[in-house]
Amino acid sequence: MARYLIRRLWSLGATLVTISVVTFVVMQVVPGDPALVILGHEADPGAVEALRAELGLDRPAVVRYLDWASGAVRGDLGTSLRFGRPVSRLILERLPVTVPLTLMAAAFALAVAVPAGVLAATRRNRVTDLLTVSLAQLGLAIPSFWLGILLILGVAVATGWFPPGGFPGWRDGAWPALRALVLPALALGVARAAVLTRMMRASLIEALEEDYVRTARAKGLAERIVTYKHALKNAAIPTVTVLGLQVAGLLAGSIVVERVFALPGVGRLIIYAIGTRDLPLVQGAVLFVAAVVVVTNFLVDLVYAWLDPKVRT
Amino acid sequence: METRPEAGTRDRFRPARPAGQAPGIRSRSLAAGLLLVTPVVLAAVVSFGYTPHPPLAMSIPDRLQPPTLAHPFGTDHFGRDVFSRVMVGSVSAIGAGAFSVLLGGTAGVLLGAAAGYHRGWIEEGLMRLMDGVYAFPAVLFALMVVAVLGPGFGNAVLAIAVVNVPVFARLTRGSYLALREREFVLAARVLGATDARIALRHLLPNTTGPLLVQASASFATAILAEAALSYLGLGTQPPFPSWGRMLGEAQTLMFQAPWLAVFPGVAVAWTVLGLNLLGDGLRDLLDPRLK
Numbered sequence: 001m002a003r004y005l006i007r008r009l010w011s012l013g014a015t016l017v018t019i020s021v022v023t024f025v026v027m028q029v030v031p032g033d034p035a036l037v038i039l040g041h042e043a044d045p046g047a048v049e050a051l052r053a054e055l056g057l058d059r060p061a062v063v064r065y066l067d068w069a070s071g072a073v074r075g076d077l078g079t080s081l082r083f084g085r086p087v088s089r090l091i092l093e094r095l096p097v098t099v100p101l102t103l104m105a106a107a108f109a110l111a112v113a114v115p116a117g118v119l120a121a122t123r124r125n126r127v128t129d130l131l132t133v134s135l136a137q138l139g140l141a142i143p144s145f146w147l148g149i150l151l152i153l154g155v156a157v158a159t160g161w162f163p164p165g166g167f168p169g170w171r172d173g174a175w176p177a178l179r180a181l182v183l184p185a186l187a188l189g190v191a192r193a194a195v196l197t198r199m200m201r202a203s204l205i206e207a208l209e210e211d212y213v214r215t216a217r218a219k220g221l222a223e224r225i226v227t228y229k230h231a232l233k234n235a236a237i238p239t240v241t242v243l244g245l246q247v248a249g250l251l252a253g254s255i256v257v258e259r260v261f262a263l264p265g266v267g268r269l270i271i272y273a274i275g276t277r278d279l280p281l282v283q284g285a286v287l288f289v290a291a292v293v294v295v296t297n298f299l300v301d302l303v304y305a306w307l308d309p310k311v312r313t
Numbered sequence: 314m315e316t317r318p319e320a321g322t323r324d325r326f327r328p329a330r331p332a333g334q335a336p337g338i339r340s341r342s343l344a345a346g347l348l349l350v351t352p353v354v355l356a357a358v359v360s361f362g363y364t365p366h367p368p369l370a371m372s373i374p375d376r377l378q379p380p381t382l383a384h385p386f387g388t389d390h391f392g393r394d395v396f397s398r399v400m401v402g403s404v405s406a407i408g409a410g411a412f413s414v415l416l417g418g419t420a421g422v423l424l425g426a427a428a429g430y431h432r433g434w435i436e437e438g439l440m441r442l443m444d445g446v447y448a449f450p451a452v453l454f455a456l457m458v459v460a461v462l463g464p465g466f467g468n469a470v471l472a473i474a475v476v477n478v479p480v481f482a483r484l485t486r487g488s489y490l491a492l493r494e495r496e497f498v499l500a501a502r503v504l505g506a507t508d509a510r511i512a513l514r515h516l517l518p519n520t521t522g523p524l525l526v527q528a529s530a531s532f533a534t535a536i537l538a539e540a541a542l543s544y545l546g547l548g549t550q551p552p553f554p555s556w557g558r559m560l561g562e563a564q565t566l567m568f569q570a571p572w573l574a575v576f577p578g579v580a581v582a583w584t585v586l587g588l589n590l591l592g593d594g595l596r597d598l599l600d601p602r603l604k
Contacts, residue, residue: 018445023457030461141586143537143557145544146578149564153571252450256541260564270453271545274460282460290449297448 077284087284097265104185109192117200139194148187148260165262204235244300343594349587357403366394368401398554405555409539410532417477425482429489443479469548488520522599529592
């Protein structure tokens with residue numbers, strides 16, 4: 001396990017460096033002078049010069065990259081142009097929205113997918129199965145932002161149980177905050193639930209065809225015990241892994257869903273930064289989100305290796 | 314697409330059927346997919362010559378009308394016919410899907426073919442770069458590209474195409490790595506075929522199956538991504554209609570005119586569902602591992 005861990009850590013480091021290079025390089029492709037792009041073409045030449053110096057554009061790209069990357073390692077992602085504050089602080093302030101949102105969406109996806117997948121796999125080729133598979137296909141096809149709009153119209157406005165948007169913060173207690181996140185988490189979680197259901201169904205069907213299941217059946221165990229105690233445990237491993245991989249989809253989806261429900265999260269921050277051409281903020285926030293995805297996938301790999309020793313070779 | 318439950322095919326006592334595949338479900342996928350996708354393609358083609366109303370013509374007296382016979386999907390806040398706009402929106406959707414898959418797919422296949430066939434350090438470096446791009450969530454990467462290049466249909470398509478490059482590159486490279494050791498490659502080399510000829514004429518045709526399956530999945534993802542970018546105001550720009558943009562505008566009016574939020578969304582889901590089914594159907598037909 002130690003050797004596996006070292007190899008994975010090495011690969012994690014390499015991937016993090018690569019994403020930082022990719023982020024930096026993409027941000028350099030700004031057509032024309034970034035200072036001019038940020039300030040607009042009517043800007044006063046003195047201000048443009050000042051911003052060029054502030055952005056360090058007078059220095060070579062490699063120096064700027066090393067400067068930025070070494071700052072990022074220390075948690076310093078630069079300073080936002082519009083807010084005039086450290087990018088890392090701006091991101092941190094918005095995590096209390098985005099983190100619970102993605103966790104709730106993941107919990108919802110799992111809560112739907114495990115029973116639905118088991119139901120479909122154990123009733124394979126019957127109406128329940130067909131229905132589950134069809135619903136999962138539908139869940140994959142519905143854009144999260146459209147689902148969000150429909151939930152606002154059909155649930156928030158119609159019943160009044162949940163607010164149609166906005167976020168009250170955590171100061172008034174957990175309940176109002178969580179209530180504001182229920183519908184966004186649903187909108188975000190449906191596609192993930194669909195992916196996980198398909199995964200759960202497929203891996204359980206596969207597990208049910210394994211020799212150890214035949215053995216368990218042959219020694220006279222009840223089908224319930226065979227399914228839940230023997231097959232499900234093994235089928236759950238790939239599903240857990242896939243749940244971890246869904247973090248990328250969840251974070252990307254949260255960017256759009258936060259806009260639908262006017263939630264002040266990291267996604268809204270990124271959209272705001274794009275709209276106001278706050279390139280240091282875009283660069284820092286994108287790197288942060290991508291790094292979260294990469295680190296999560298790394299942790300998932302470790303959990304997977306721990307659960308399934310065959311992977312460690 | 315993202316994660317496909319890829320069940321192992323194992324030779325057992327009966328002909329292998331991938332676990333997770335219900336007979337009669339997927340074999341109908343292709344037909345169902347075609348059934349869904351065909352009207353969308355037709356609508357896009359027809360919209361170049363005919364729409365019931367001009368999609369850009371504003372008519373303030375007719376604004377925010379609920380669906381009627383004259384306007385089956387109602388009218389928007391400028392009195393424009395939503396049905397015509399949804400029709401023309403299919404051009405944005407299919408255009409975004411087609412261009413981004415063609416561009417990103419071609420670049421990815423060429424890079425992947427080079428990396429899989431040559432295996433030098435340049436190719437290694439290229440694939441590491443591909444892995445770097447691949448590590449980003451697709452929409453996030455596309456957003457970053459749009460942030461740099463500015464909003465607009467062309468830039469959105471370019472952004473989605475870039476996201477597609479590593480997907481196709483990895484797929485092609487994987488196939489090439491397996492194929493290059495096969496005897497027909499040796500035979501072609503003995504006959505004096507050049508590297509480029511072997512890579513393109515002998516190896517490429519053997520990878521078309523998986524590539525086609527990936528293309529239809531990427532097509533669907535591209536339509537979702539274009540819709541999301543346009544919803545955020547970063548894709549297709551007004552007045553040209555796009556489903557995502559229409560939904561964004563509909564949200565501000567959803568209490569006065571809820572029907573505006575229905576039809577463009579149905580159009581996205583319908584098309585993506587059709588393409589996903591088509592992809593599943595193609596996989597069953599073409600994936601050599603399932604034969």
